[in-house]
Amino acid sequence: MLDGAERQTRAVIAEWQDGVYFGEALLDDDGRGNEDIHIRATVTKSGSDLKIDLSDSHPQVTSFINSSYPNMYSSVVVALSYLINPHTPKNDGTFRPLDVIAKPGTVVWANPGAPVTLATNHCGQEIIEAIIKALAPACPERAMAGWGRRFRIAIQGKDPRAPGPDGRPGGKPFIWHFFQARPGGGASSAGDGWPGGGEWQAAGGIKFGSLEVTEVRFPLFFKTHEFRTDSGGAGQYRGGPGGIVEMTVETAEPAVGNTAGDGVKHGACGILGGTDGLPHRYLLYSGDQPPRPIKTKETGLVIRPGDRFVLESGGGGGWGDPTTRDPAATSDDIANAFVSQVES
Numbered sequence: 188m189l190d191g192a193e194r195q196t197r198a199v200i201a202e203w204q205d206g207v208y209f210g211e212a213l214l215d216d217d218g219r220g221n222e223d224i225h226i227r228a229t230v231t232k233s234g235s236d237l238k239i240d241l242s243d244s245h246p247q248v249t250s251f252i253n254s255s256y257p258n259m260y261s262s263v264v265v266a267l268s269y270l271i272n273p274h275t276p277k278n279d280g281t282f283r284p285l286d287v288i289a290k291p292g293t294v295v296w297a298n299p300g301a302p303v304t305l306a307t308n309h310c311g312q313e314i315i316e317a318i319i320k321a322l323a324p325a326c327p328e329r330a331m332a333g334w335g336r337r338f339r340i341a342i343q344g345k346d347p348r349a350p351g352p353d354g355r356p357g358g359k360p361f362i363w364h365f366f367q368a369r370p371g372g373g374a375s376s377a378g379d380g381w382p383g384g385g386e387w388q389a390a391g392g393i394k395f396g397s398l399e400v401t402e403v404r405f406p407l408f409f410k411t412h413e414f415r416t417d418s419g420g421a422g423q424y425r426g427g428p429g430g431i432v433e434m435t436v437e438t439a440e441p442a443v444g445n446t447a448g449d450g451v452k453h454g455a456c457g458i459l460g461g462t463d464g465l466p467h468r469y470l471l472y473s474g475d476q477p478p479r480p481i482k483t484k485e486t487g488l489v490i491r492p493g494d495r496f497v498l499e500s501g502g503g504g505g506w507g508d509p510t511t512r513d514p515a516a517t518s519d520d521i522a523n524a525f526v527s528q529v530e531s
Contacts, residue, residue, distance in 0.1 A: 189280030196281050197235035199271045203325040207231050210321030212313035212333075215452040217250035218484025223452075224248060224294060226310055228317035232325055235284055239263055239318060242290040250484060251304040252449070253297035254314070256289070258306045262314035263287050265388055269315070270322060270329045308337040309449045312387045316456055323458045328376045332420065332458045332504030334387035335370020335429055336450030338467045338483055340498070342490060344442025346406045358439065363405045366395045367412060368430030371419050371464060371503035373455060379516075380427030380503035382414055382525070406437040415465070415499050416524050420454070422461030422505025423512050428525050429465070429500035436494050444488035451483055454501050461505025468499040 207229065214224040224245045231238040241263075247253045254262070264282055275281060289296045294310055297303060316333050323330035342365075345351070345358030352360070369392030372384030385392030398409045411433035419426030436442060448467075455464040469481040471488070472495040481488065481496075520526040 188276065189278055191280070192276045192278050193280035193283045195275040196271050197284055200232065200237060200284055201235040203232055203322070205232055205234070206325065208321040208325060210317040210319070212316040212320065212456065213453045214252060214309055214313055215449050215483060217248040217252050218482070219249040221248045224252070224310070226295060226313040226317045228314070228321045230318060230321040232322070236286065237267070237284055238286040238288065240288040241295045241314065242288055242293065244289075244293045244295045247292055247294050247297040247301050251302040252294065252306065252309050253301045253303045254295050254306040254310050255303050256296050258303065258311055259289060259295045259314060260287055262311045262388070263318065266315045266318040269319065269331060270326060305447055307388070308386060312336060315387055320456055320458060327459050330458055331375040332373035332380065332422070332426060332461055332506045333455035333464070334373045334380070334384060334503050335455050335464060335501035336448060336467070337386045338446065338448035338450055338469065338500065340365040340444055340446050340469070340481070342436070342442050342444045344406070344438045344490070345440060347439035348406060361405055363401070363407065365498065366391070367398065368432040368498055368500045369395060370429045370450070370455070370467070370500040371427030373503040374420070374422055374424035374426050374461060374506035376424070376506065379425045380419060382427045383430050384427050384503065408435045408437055410434065414525060415502065416527050418465040418499070418502030419525065420457040420462040420464040420502060420505030421509040422457060423507030423509065424461075424505065425512070425520065425525070426455060426457070426461070426464045426503030426505045429467075429502045432496070432498045434496050436490050436492065436496070438492050440492065442490040444490050445486040446481060446483055446488070448483045450501050451480070455504040457504040458506055460508040462509065464502035464504050467501045470497045472497065
């Protein structure tokens with residue numbers, strides 16, 4: 188079984204053009220002053236072998252976007268899995284063609300003791316992105332554009348509609364995590380990216396909580412939940428649109444929020460002539476104050492009763508030259524408000 192998986196994988200890799208390829212992905216920041224954190228992949232393809240060198244990646248950082256070695260290797264495996272045949276078994280033999288090189292003390296292989304809590308999302312997703320960007324010229328029909336990134340908000344407060352734990356008035360404690368309006372998926376030669384598909388390594392947008400159930404369980408009111416026009420990158424095949432949520436917090440006393448994620452600065456990458464998807468844009472409207480941009484890595488966000496969130500998630504990257512897109516597909520995009528008349 189292992190040898191068979193190896194043969195299938197090598198047969199695919201052998202079809203790609205030999206050469207040395209380079210790809211880079213950027214994280215916005217680590218929330219502690221380090222910005223534009225780079226993941227760099229130098230990929231050497233020779234015959235049916237792949238050498239993936241990540242050693243030129245950013246030094247490890249203060250916050251929790253560092254990766255352990257197992258997470259880094261898993262991300263490399265995911266990248267290759269996206270490029271081979273989907274029916275090929277995924278086992279140890281599948282990945283024998285890989286030679287993975289990385290340097291301890293970098294963000295992709297942090298030293299013991301460094302925080303790595305977010306690593307499965309970030310920088311895991313950026314490792315995948317850098318490798319696939321690198322190999323796209325070698326196997327364009329198999330390469331997929333980037334997917335939108337994770338940006339979670341958690342709100343802790345008290346629900347005034349329910350009694351406290353002791354049965355007295357005052358509100359029932361709650362913690363709610365924002366999993367709606369997921370980012371768009373990346374396009375490929377197979378077609379447009381999935382609308383609201385979620386993150387590249389998780390496809391978390393395939394299933395999310397019901398808005399109606401959320402409103403019953405938590406003191407939140409959703410005014411809007413829809414696709415975000417013009418958020419997907421342009422291309423022969425368009426990136427999937429992200430989403431928009433507008434919601435009001437209906438507590439009787441201030442709640443507290445924290446966030447974890449990335450992607451308000453760098454959007455999902457377009458490839459092979461496709462353009463990048465829009466990055467996230469999360470805003471908090473509080474009283475008569477100007478709208479406050481929400482950072483991807485912050486704690487202690489004060490959320491007052493009646494505050495309003497407008498949360499716009501990023502779109503997926505486009506694949507291929509936008510001028511070669513089928514005009515009928517563009518007309519459908521306009522009809523479905525995936526793109527605007529101006530954008531088209």
